[in-house]
Amino acid sequence: MALSNLDRVNKGLDLLRKGLLPYVEKEMKAEYQNYWEMEAAECFPEGHHSRNLRPEEWDVAALLTIMFKQWNKVFGKVLGHSERSWVSELMEIRKRAVHQNKNNVFDTDDAFRALDNVERLLSAIAAPEAEEADNQKNELLRVRYEENTRKKTRAIEAKSVIDASAIGLRPWRQVITPHPDVASGKFQQAEFAADLWRVYQDGEGAGEYGKPIDFFNRTYLTQGIRKLLTNTLKRLNGVGGDPVINLQTNFGGGKTHSLLAIYHLCSGVNFSSVRDLESFFNEVGDLRPPSKVNKAVLVGNRIAPGVTHSKPDGTKAHTLWGELAWQLGGKEGYAMLQEADEKATNPGDQLVPLLKKYAPCVVLIDEWVAYARQLKEGGNDSGGTYGTQMSFAQALCEAAKTVDNALVVVSLPASDIEMGGDKGRQAAAELGNIIGRIESPWSAATTEESFEIVTRRLFSPIATKEQFADRDATARAFSEFYRNNKTDFPNETQDSNYEKRIRDFYPIHPELFDALAERWASIPQFQKTRGILRLMAKIIHFLWENNDQGPLILPANVPMDDSEIQGELMRYLDDPWRAVIQKDVDGNNSLPKQIDNDYPNIGRYSATRRVARTLFFGSAPTFNAANRGIDEQRIKLGAILPGETIPTFTDALRHLTDKATFVYHQSKNYWYSTQNNVNRTAEERAAHIQEDRVEEEILTLFTQQLQPSGSQIRRIHFMPQSSNDVPDDLEMKLVVLGIKHPHVPRDGNSLAFQKAKEILSTKGASQRLYRNTLIFLAPDKTRLEELKQAVKSYLAWKSIVDDKVALNLDAYQCNQAEGKRKSGLDTIKLRLPETFIWILTPYQEVGSSDVQWDESKMNGSNQEAYLSRVLKKLTSQSQLYNDFASSELRINLDKIPLWRGDNVSVRQLREDFAKYLYLPKLSSANLLQQAIESGLSLVSWQKDSFAYAESFDEENARYRGLRAGTSVMISFDGSGLLVKPDIAEVQISKEREEAEAKKAADAGNPITPYPVTESGLGETTVNEQDPNTAKRTRFVGHVETDATRFFRCTDDIEKEILKHLNLATGTKVRITIHIEATNPDGFSQDTERTLKENGKTLGFGNVEFD
DSSP, X not given: OOOOHHHHHHHHHHHHHHHHHHHHHHHHHHHHGGGHHHHHHTTSOTTOGXXXXXXXXXXXXXXXXXXXXXXXXXXXXXXXXXXXXXXXXHHHHHHHHHTOBTTBOOOHHHHHHHHHHHHHHHHHTTOTTHHHHHHHHHHHHHHXXXXXXXXXXXXXXXXXXXXXXXXXXXXXXXXOOBOHHHHTTOHHHHHHTOOHHHHHHHGGGGGGGGOHHHHHHTOOOOHHHHHHHHHHHHHHTTSOOOSEEEOOBSTTSSHHHHHHHHHHHTSOOOOTTOHHHHHHHHHTTSOOOOSOOEEEEEETTTSOTTOOEEOTTSOEEOSHHHHHHHHHHHHHHHHHTHHHHHHTOOOGXXXXXXXXXXXXXXXXXXSHHHHHTTSOSSSOOTTOOHHHXXXXXXXXXXXXXHSTTEEEXXXXXXXXXXXXXXXXXXXXXXXXXXXXXXOBOOOOOOHHHHHHHHHHHHBOOOOSHHHHHHHHHHHHHHHHHHHHTGGGSOGGGGSHHHHHHHHHHTTBOHHHHHIIIIIGGGSGGGOHHHHHHHHHHHHHHHHHHTTOBOSSBOGGGOOTTSHHHHHHHTTTSOTTHHHHHHHHTSSTTSHHHHHHHHOHHHHTTTHHHHHHHHHHHHHGGGTTSTTOSEEHHHHHHTTOOTTSOHHHHHHHHHHHHHHOSSEEEETTEEEEOSSOOHHHHHHHHHHTOOHHHHHHHHHHHHHHHSOOOTTSOOEEEESOSSGGGSOOSSSOEEEEOOTTSOBOTTOTTOHHHHHHHHHHHEETTXXXXXXXXEEEEEEBHHHHHHHHHHHHHHHHHHHXXXXXXXXXXXXXXXXXXXXXXHHHHHHHHHHHHHHEEEEEEEEOOTTOOOOEEEEEEOOSOTTSOHHHHHHHHHHHTTSSBSSOOHHHHHHHHHHTTOOBTTEEEHHHHHHHHHHOTTSOOBSOHHHXXXXXXXXXXXXXXXXXXXXEESEEETTTTXXXXXXXXXXXXXXXXXXXXXXXXXXXXXXXHXXXXXXXXXXXXXXXXXXXXXXXXXXXXXXXXOOOOOTTSOOOOXXXXXXXXXXXXXXXXXXXXXXXXXXXXXXXXTOOOOOOOOOOOOOTTOOOHHHHHHHHHHHHHTTOSOOOOO
């Protein structure tokens, strides 16, 4: 039956308990002597069952708790920060294993991480169980590989974002092929075999790393390895060479690979089939290794101090020198150092005859510090004391110096992560001093050599002319693209050597390799070349399996959300980075994917995801560095293909920076961080802003934007909460509905319509009277959500600016917050007119009691004042009149009709236009007044307009002050009447006859009445001239007005009277202005003086007061 992941984790924890128990007991005893059990019990809470158990009854949780609690006093002296983090993580893993349920299940990645931590911790204390833990881990790798191969289909769209065919370049997968173990995903299993101890024990059973021919076929001979092998050949052949070599470099600098190279060189195999190695032999004068070389392999974290190591021939080795003697000469060799081994004393000079007897010989020592740091200063451990170990180191180096064909190669760590705690640093320093007196310096691989190592290990070599041609075409296309757009890419791309780098690094883009070799390799745990190999193998496997079509493998190709790749990245990053990746870097629910979906122009290139991947890959490993982040040019270098539109990626970066929670931007550099930027604070604050606060801000900003002016609608009522908030009066009103009442097109029951109908019908508890004074402006439901989000965002940023001191914002964050506040306000100002776009206008057909609604959508340029756009829309559809002719008034008077008998008061007429929905909506009462006054002045008033009377004399059945065809200033506050023209014509005719009769009687002449003209002039009438009489030569006209209407009256006189007089040739016009004013309180002396002086200045003939 197949093991579950939980079963595998529990087996690993059992193995961990078995390995930890003796180690914990030994270290606690060394610190606390006979009181160690008491001190261990203090690590558990009061009442905890472990307090009453014997040490052999402690479970793995108890052992880990003791290590964690006693770290500073006991375990931290030997082990380092990495080991402490493994202990902490294993404590959490054990809790998960005990409390696992359907919501907390170990997947394959979780199980592998657990077993990896188990193996690492056991190796750190040199527990024998480490090898079995390693086997369990490798078995899980095999299972994971088989799981992956069963997944035949994957969601490629979410991962693959680059298509070479779109730019006319051949995809890399059609040019070069990964090695089978890389393409199949088995690379990691093979890499775990790159272990000196495993190769020593299993030989060819350790895979390709155990086979000398395969090993050298895939090994690039760097200058460091060439120098090392040259020294080895010279030394073993007795023709010079240094006796001791210290391979001291940072974690992952190639030490293990170099040790394996020496080990296999001395294997006695015929290397004639290995071209690079044969060439190397020729370079060193055909110097080759001796046919038989005795080898000793000592790996400090696989040989536990104080533990007896039984050999197949019955030999029992207790110390490193015992192990060394047995490996070189078997039982016979061990016998030479048996006494020193059994007594755990320094063998001293006895090492010289041992090396001489088994020369040519090579001694390879790895993880010596890990072994030495566990030794005590005193005591009677079977492995010897710390001091004895240092003496042995010095004796071994001196012995190697004495024996001409003996070589000692030691690997010492250069980084704290490998050294461990204080004891580890002490051991590294002392061993370094001892070996340094004799050692030969050794150099690790350069960046360029590391690249050669990586490409040779991951890909089969290019062999055909066609492959070389395709590779060169790709390199040329990229290089020309960079040179043609030099301001968008880093300076190094303008060098002709960059094209060579693209060719040499093919199919890996130089920017991807540089990010790995320079930025990721700066993380101590990354292991440099091995770290690059592990990560690139996973990337290439994924891209190969998912049929990637890119011309090169760029940072933008790396799918950060793939569990395998993300798991590898998280080996070197803290756990909070997972949340960063999921939210702001990659995946179906990530922000970059959302931006790509929201903006099709960006999404067609998957530009935001590509930018985010590049930025993460380039900035995550160094986000805490002083010079953190990468600039825009480098982001583009890692994301854009030849022929693609560069500004699109600039836009993508801008959107990402504006919206991401974990992206920072300062000066020229951008970077990801695990700390929320101010965006996250703004998001959290925006999420808590209430709807009423949003409406309040919209009201404030919209009130500023929608200001009446000139002759436009002067009454705007914003977002009334009830119908009582909208006055019921004669003025035309635009009612702006609030955000709780949005409109949905063609929905007669939308919330906007419901609110508009309520306001139209009522004012509070009363029926609304003046319904024809209402026009409604409503927000669009769809766009309203965008506006509300914009307002929430603006308010959030505004609050951050206000709270910058309390939030302890730095200068960058203050500038960011202020910039976001300003841009947020600008966004709202743009979105307000884009949201409030529905004009709802009530109307009725004549003769119908049903209220109908016109639904109009706003249009026009945002450059135009918003209220002007509203009015233009209304007037263009005759829903609102900004100009009203007297002829239209006459039509409505007759058609509806609005006459009350033979007349209608102007006050009633104004009320009619405010009340009845079948009448035109006038933007201002002035329009009605102008229409009336214009109609009264028409020459054709009988046909096109009406007459005006000051009142009606009921007793005499006559209209007082009846006028028509002349300028009349009317007031809606008075008792004036509009009179039907036929009725007015009769009275005017009669009055004229009476006037003519009276005139004739006064002159003693018979009455000769004149017919009424069509242009009756009211009080001063002009009769039609008899063609048989002489032409009249004098015109006299008189009109009265008040001071408030003087200028308007003179304007009308100029248009209607003076204009016609001036058209008559030879006419001389004299205008006399007569002003008469009364004041019941009398005029002051100052007023009299001012009027007299001004009158004299203006040429008044006479100015008098009485």
